[in-house]
Amino acid sequence: MAQGPKECRVKCVLRAMDEAYARLLQSDSKSLLKKYLTQEMYNELKEKRTPTFGSTLLDCIQSGLMNLDSGIGIYAPDPEAYAVFAPLFDAIIQDYHLGFSPAQTHPPLEWGELTAFQNLDPENKYIISTRVRCGRSIEGYPFNPCMTEDHYKEIEQKMTNAFQGLGGELSGTYRPLTKMPKCEQERLIDDHYLFKEGDRFLKAAKACRFWPVGRGIFLNKDKTFLTWVNEEDHLRMISMEPGGDLGNVYRRMIEGVNAIQQQVNFSRSERFGFLTFCPTNLGTTIRASVHIKVPKLSADKEKMKSVAETHHLQVRGTRGEHTESEEGIYDISNKRRLGLTEFQALKEMQEGILEIIKIEQSL
Incomplete structure (x- = not known):
């Protein structure tokens, strides 16, 4: 069966992301994105979408793929992305926030004295x-x-x-x-x-x-x-x-x-x-x-x-x-x-x- 326009667009986007990710791996980038987005993790996450707004892995990492001198290289396109793409976000967050592990939770708001x-x-x-x-x-x-x-x-x-x-x-x-x-x-x-x-x-x-x-x-x-x-x-x-x-x-x-x-x-x-x-x-x-x-x-x-x-x-x-x-x-x-x-x-x-x-x- 011939593919429709939507399927073709999705394939083109995935192919372009594959190529950009390969360039990231081959680069001397020091970003946390490169450090933690392994090939195995990439394959696991690359076709996932958030349930409400349909955000993709590309929406998360496109800045880091285009800017190899990024320090972090990732953004959350919607609130659900932190859960859907948790393997990647959790690793980067733990590194940047000095050991905040996936088992931890943030304390309640406290302005203090x-x-x-x-x-x-x-x-x-x-x-x-x-x-x-x-x-x-x-x-x-x-x-x-x-x-x-x-x-x-x-x-x-x-x-x-x-x-x-x-x-x-x-x-x-x-x-x-x-x-x-x-x-x-x-x-x-x-x-x-x-x-x-x-x-x-x-x-x-x-x-x-x-x-x-x-x-x-x-x-x-x-x-x-x-x-x-x-x-x-x-x-x-x-x-x-x-x-x-x-x-x-x-x-x-x-x-x-x-x-x-x-x-x-x-x-x-x-x-x-x-x-x-x-x-x-x-x-x-x-x-x-x-x-x-x-x-x-x-x-x-x-x-x-x-x-x-x-x-x-x-x-x-x-x-x-x-x-x-x-x-x-x-x-x-x-x-x-x-x-x-x-x-x-x-x-x-x-x-x-x-x-x-x-x-x-x-x-």
Whole structure:
């Protein structure tokens, strides 16, 4: 019997994926995708689909196949992918999240006691700014590779309604990218408020389709609480301010997240906590970071690396992931987000930053 157009397309896609996977195996890629996706596992998973949105293995690994310099190389196209493609996700998650095994479950949400956090740099000698952000996905929707144009519009409308309910310190305005002049976008990007299109890893993962439809930013009046809509995750809620007052920044983020959660339901699993597009952001999804100037310590790359590893910190360039440091300024944050509480993640970051400042002072 002759094959129909659909069967032919499926065969073509599988053949192209086979060829791309073979190139990955033959490459010198250091990605976790290459490390854990064995030929046996690949054969087991390559024709599976998630039950609700029909996501495939290709939807998960296409970015890592196209970008052989990826560190991770995999994204979840929908919440069910973490279960359907569990052999691969579990192995990568255990490696990245420092031993979070398939037998473990993420603890319940615990913001903790705010008085445990302090101003990390009261004399403003080292820390330029502090931010705490978390990602959230809205229940009932897939993630980027499987989202339709209508999905983006629906999520944006839900969030527009939710933002109208924010009051006091959190009150502000939602600005859709479709109505924002390019010059204003560029100014907000330069000031580290707004995300930008063009990350090749996200593009390869089909996270930028229908751009700029459904994308936008909410900013409170003081620009100290903001929410990105439909960038990498459905939502990225961020609290930020100049200086090193981690306690105040964390407090504001908690208030914002709790207020928005009253308006929309977030995707969460018992095993992984809050579910996100990238497996590096599972669990608390918390990323607490500072822009910090440490020219003496940063001159000793090995010492900088050692301190970061000891305190489970991630060191990035001035403008974030895949960028270089400018004038000795780094973006330093907690690396662990899964298998510990929100409170523990913040404490880990605070202790690491205080140690970095102490070392810089001693040099």
